[in-house]
Amino acid sequence: MISRLDEEFSFYQKALNLRSARQQILASNIVNADTPNYKARDFDFAAAMQNAVSKTASSLETTDSRHMQGGGASGVKLQYSMPYQSSLDGNTVEMDVERNKYMENSVHYEADLTVLTSRIKIMLSAITG
Amino acid sequence: MSLFNILGIAGSGMLAQSQRLNVVASNLANADSATSPTGQPYRAKQVVFSAIPMNSGGVGVKVKGVVDDPSPMKMVYEPKNPMADANGYVAMPNVNATEEMVNMISASRSYQNNVDMMTTAKNLMLKTLTLGQ
DSSP states (O other): OHHHHHHHHHHHHHHHHHHHHHHHHHHHHHHTTTSTTOOOEEOOHHHHHHHHHHSOOOOOOOSSTTSOOTTTTTTOOOEEOOOSSOOTTSOOOOHHHHHHHHHHHHHHHHHHHHHHHHHHHHHHHHHHO | OHHHHHHHHHHHHHHHHHHHHHHHHHHHHTTTOOOOTTSSOOOOEEEEEEEEEOTTSSEEEEEEEEEEOOSOOEEEEOTTSTTOOTTSEEEEOOOOHHHHHHHHHHHHHHHHHHHHHHHHHHHHHHHHHTTTO
16 A cells, blocks of 8 residues: 555656756756856656656665765756857856756646645545545 | 755855955956055956866865966056056056956856855755755
8 A cells, every 4th residue: 555655646747856856957057157178968858757756766886975966866967058058168058048947947846746635635535534 | 865965066156256256356446456465556366267076076176376367457547646657657457347347247147056056955954954845
């Protein structure tokens, strides 16, 4: 019974994990908007979600606190985003694009939360009758 | 939890942008300082940003260093000034007021952006805490 509950919620748990990982990557991009030679990064959410659903996500093992996490906790494949307008200092962060993605991602996160809440409520009403 | 890291990332950005704002303030305040403790006229300063990996994941930003502007000093003809050379010229700081104002606006916008980002992350976390209610 518990595993059935777990299965019921695990999809949304994975989605929320990926959304918050993406939120963090977008935050890194925005914060480095003025850093010379910084390259904006992002990942394909749909592909990462399919990957997470089809198999258990793995992440690189880190043996030192200074090691960078390879692809983050959710094992996503980071890609460099192509700038529409290149800048002279080698920075590829475009603030409007990144802010747009940041907002879109946070709305999706909230949507996932709302759906998960209603799922929990359905389960609760099934349990309590 | 990745959302918590955003607070650290946005915080590093706010710190870096406020340092940049600080340097702009020094430059503007010293736009007319013909001398300094070293005896040389004030040189405009610029911050250099560098991306740093945060130990909890994500990439933050920090000020790698403050560099002096290498452009030549403004030579102003003021024979009565005690700092004037044999030809009556005084070396004034190479501060470009227009450039500094633009830099200031850019830094304050970036700072606001970071605050905004932090607020969004905070709201998402609070919403997560009320999950299932």
